[in-house]
Amino acid sequence: MELKYVGLKPVISEHGISFKDGKEDKYVYLSFAIDILIALDHNYVHNIKYSHTVNQQRLASNEILEILLKSHPNLENTMDEEIGAYIIHLDKKEEDINNQTHLSEIEKQTYIANLKIMRDYLIQRAKNKIFYEHCIDTIAQSIIHHKIKELDTPFNEKFWHILQTIEGKLSLHKVSSNLKVEGLKATLIINC
Numbered sequence: 001m002e003l004k005y006v007g008l009k010p011v012i013s014e015h016g017i018s019f020k021d022g023k024e025d026k027y028v029y030l031s032f033a034i035d036i037l038i039a040l041d042h043n044y045v046h047n048i049k050y051s052h053t054v055n056q057q058r059l060a061s062n063e064i065l066e067i068l069l070k071s072h073p074n075l076e077n078t079m080d081e082e083i084g085a086y087i088i089h090l091d092k093k094e095e096d097i098n099n100q101t102h103l104s105e106i107e108k109q110t111y112i113a114n115l116k117i118m119r120d121y122l123i124q125r126a127k128n129k130i131f132y133e134h135c136i137d138t139i140a141q142s143i144i145h146h147k148i149k150e151l152d153t154p155f156n157e158k159f160w161h162i163l164q165t166i167e168g169k170l171s172l173h174k175v176s177s178n179l180k181v182e183g184l185k186a187t188l189i190i191n192c
């Protein structure tokens with residue numbers, strides 16, 4: 001399994017390929033999310049406040065992979081299944097384009113050719129996103145398991161995005177939480 005940055009979300013049509021500004025590849029968040037996971041990975045003593053210094057160096061893809069595999073030994077099999085399902089989705093999309101009646105034959109061929117050109121790109125973006133989602137789920141599980149009440153990070157775009165994603169994941173587990181910002185610090189307050 002390979003993790004690598006690919007780029008913005010592509011918009012693919014019978015007219016060409018463009019990229020959606022603001023829809024960044026989840027790969028850019030992985031080092032930050034893994035840093036949170038590392039901060040949560042230790043033995044806990046009740047009523048103690050823990051601190052972790054943010055890693056200023058970006059981790060290599062293989063280091064990111066190794067860290068999450070420690071928490072999820074079967075992650076590669078799970079990812080293979082999920083990527084397999086995504087590839088089936090891409091195949092179905094091509095089939096659906098062939099069945100569209102509002103497109104001419106040349107438009108259908110062009111659309112499908114554009115999808116084929118971007119296929120590896122799309123699959124890598126999907127791998128990065130699936131991996132990111134598993135990382136966030138592992139963080140949420142750790143928060144719930146250890147009954148963590150508060151998670152503080154520096155306030156920047158990457159950590160803010162991750163905290164919002166964690167908040168959403170916690171809500172799926174029926175755990176409410178609030179985000180707040182104080183100066184240069186972002187805080188996720190967990191009500192468990």
